[in-house]
Amino acid sequence: MVSCLPRQPAKTLWYDRPRYVFLEFCVEDSTDARVDIEDQRVVFSCKNADGVEMYNEINLYARVNSKDSQQKRSDRSITCFIRKWKEKVAWPRLTKENIKPVWLFVDFDNWRDWEGDEEVEMAMADLPRLSLFHVTQCKVLRSGGKSEH
16 A cells, blocks of 8 residues: 655754764654665655654765664654764764755754863763653654653
């Protein structure tokens, strides 16, 4: 049976670190999640709790090491830890094109100066679950910027 529902982009948060770029696709209770990290692009797809197909394709600002990148799924989102090809080079944006898609947001709560962040960055990549803060951020985005407390 072919679905009549159009696919939609997932709301996505990103931030930059010296060795990694972090992406978080905010989809609650996702199924059939798939993330393909290639050297110059990321393709994400899944179905949300309502069965709507979510799909994002991102042509990246710079080359990445796809073999040393990973992703983790939680009940509320899928986070990607994408290893930069050139470490310690700041990315002014996530996308190759100088156009910001409406579904893409800078995660300002995790964006900070790099000084002394390498240890924090490695610990973040080793987290078994997302922090409560990330979950809250996805909720706020989903509710149109209003807190769901």
